[in-house]
Amino acid sequence: MKVVIKAENVWKKYGSTIALRGASLELREGETKVIIGPSGAGKSTFLKCLNLLIRPDEGRICIDGEEITSLKADIIRLRQKIGFVFQEFNLFHHLTAVGNITIGLTKVKGMSKEDALEKAKRVLKMVHIGEDLWNKYPAQLSGGQKQRVAIARALAMDPLVMLYDEPTSALDPGLSSEVLLVIKDLSERGITSLVVTHEMGFAYEVADTIAIMNNGRIIEEGSPEEMEYMKTKEARNILNRWNGMKNGVLA
Amino acid sequence: MGFWLEFIPSLFMGLLTTFELVAISAPLGVTLGVALGTARVYGGKVLGSIARAFSALFRGFPLIVTLFLVFFGLPELGIYLSPIISAILSFSLCSGAYISEYVRGAILSVDEGQSLAAESIGMSKLQEVLYIVLPQAIRRAILGISNEIVYMIQYSSLAFAIGVQEMYSVARTYNSLYFKSFEIFSLLAVIYLAITALVTLIFRKLRKRIEPYSDSKAEFIE
Numbered sequence: 001m002k003v004v005i006k007a008e009n010v011w012k013k014y015g016s017t018i019a020l021r022g023a024s025l026e027l028r029e030g031e032t033k034v035i036i037g038p039s040g041a042g043k044s045t046f047l048k049c050l051n052l053l054i055r056p057d058e059g060r061i062c063i064d065g066e067e068i069t070s071l072k073a074d075i076i077r078l079r080q081k082i083g084f085v086f087q088e089f090n091l092f093h094h095l096t097a098v099g100n101i102t103i104g105l106t107k108v109k110g111m112s113k114e115d116a117l118e119k120a121k122r123v124l125k126m127v128h129i130g131e132d133l134w135n136k137y138p139a140q141l142s143g144g145q146k147q148r149v150a151i152a153r154a155l156a157m158d159p160l161v162m163l164y165d166e167p168t169s170a171l172d173p174g175l176s177s178e179v180l181l182v183i184k185d186l187s188e189r190g191i192t193s194l195v196v197t198h199e200m201g202f203a204y205e206v207a208d209t210i211a212i213m214n215n216g217r218i219i220e221e222g223s224p225e226e227m228e229y230m231k232t233k234e235a236r237n238i239l240n241r242w243n244g245m246k247n248g249v250l251a
Numbered sequence: 252m253g254f255w256l257e258f259i260p261s262l263f264m265g266l267l268t269t270f271e272l273v274a275i276s277a278p279l280g281v282t283l284g285v286a287l288g289t290a291r292v293y294g295g296k297v298l299g300s301i302a303r304a305f306s307a308l309f310r311g312f313p314l315i316v317t318l319f320l321v322f323f324g325l326p327e328l329g330i331y332l333s334p335i336i337s338a339i340l341s342f343s344l345c346s347g348a349y350i351s352e353y354v355r356g357a358i359l360s361v362d363e364g365q366s367l368a369a370e371s372i373g374m375s376k377l378q379e380v381l382y383i384v385l386p387q388a389i390r391r392a393i394l395g396i397s398n399e400i401v402y403m404i405q406y407s408s409l410a411f412a413i414g415v416q417e418m419y420s421v422a423r424t425y426n427s428l429y430f431k432s433f434e435i436f437s438l439l440a441v442i443y444l445a446i447t448a449l450v451t452l453i454f455r456k457l458r459k460r461i462e463p464y465s466d467s468k469a470e471f472i473e
Binding site for chain 2: 048051053076077079080082083084086088090091092093094103104107108150153154157
């Protein structure tokens with residue numbers, strides 16, 4: 001399987017605080033990788049570095065074989081290969097659910113309005129947003145609906161990979177599961193995914209690989225089955241603390 | 252009776268001139284204000300500084316000084332403008348400077364997540380500003396902009412000072428001929444009030460149309 005994202009030795013400082021200390025990661029086509037780790041471990045910063053929403057101070061990141069961290073990189077074109085879903089949804093407030101999706105298709109991809117509308121409807125159906133909500137504004141949608149529209153917006157751009165930055169942490173458990181089901185469904189359809197989450201149940205159920213992050217770097221990774229045999233004490237400690245939250249988010 | 256038969260048609264002509272002044276200056280002022288406000292946030296060092304200096308300049312001295320500078324001052328540099336063009340230019344510059352403040356504040360109030368989301372779907376900075384930030388910022392600035400236009404209706408009366416025959420100028424002329432101050436200025440006050448009320452109503456309707464969907468109401472609807 002080809003490597004879609006390769007990040008090597010990524011560093012990021014905010015003043016005297018070091019958020020990333022040489023984080024590295026590889027994501028292969030079709031793979032679903034979940035990053036877990038305590039708050040402040042640098043997970044969100046790392047994810048935002050991958051499509052250069054945050055520029056790292058050091059390190060090399062390649063998307064589909066092209067280095068996005070290179071000063072000569074066509075960042076705007078490379079970003080279109082990555083779908084990004086934010087913790088706070090970040091839907092465009094002034095546009096309807098459909099408008100949130102068509103704006104990228106018409107302005108960035110240069111599609112006609114009719115084609116963009118057709119595509120918007122198709123992806124909204126994929127994330128289970130019914131016709132009655134298509135013309136609603138973000139302020140008229142529930143949190144779970146907003147996040148599913150945000151997933152549809154990213155998905156509509158036909159990215160090679162979807163990045164999810166704690167997609168359910170702003171939602172209550174009921175709404176979380178409706179979003180997680182959509183992510184699971186997309187992952188099962190073979191969409192390459194990288195998910196930062198605190199939902200351990202989801203991680204064990206959906207991930208091909210779980211990566212454990214602490215103190216600004218990925219300390220260890222493995223399949224859900226391999227989690228019991230982590231080599232480092234640091235990883236085992238984090239897992240011990242978190243395994244209590246494993247049960248049934250998607251149940 | 253003869254006075255009113257003469258005064259009312261003249262006042263009506265003055266009213267048309269007032270309309271002309273505001274109808275041309277307001278869109279120019281709004282356009283200039285949006286451009287300056289945007290340049291102040293996104294224009295970088297050079298453009299941003301020019302926009303800031305411009306805004307500080309035209310908010311820094313009275314409008315009457317701008318009017319005199321444009322109408323009496325520019326001819327000394329070989330630029331001759333008619334009274335009405337001078338008034339339109341001065342009003343546009345002045346309202347543009349104030350509106351740029353509202354627009355700048357509104358742009359800064361659009362949360363960073365909107366820009367990040369625009370970037371994440373591959374928009375360029377220009378697309379992000381044009382299609383995502385400005386439409387939201389203008390919605391937020393509309394209260395300030397409407398206030399500025401209402402204010403413009405009032406200060407359009409200053410154009411009398413450079414010889415524009417607008418409403419106040421007509422009233423002033425008739426007052427010096429007939430000394431019917433109470434009747435003349437009462438009527439003038441009522442007309443200004445009516446125009447102001449009409450413009451306020453139009454903006455209120457506009458705000459009501461766009462506000463239900465603004466993010467500020469999000470929590471309320473949920």
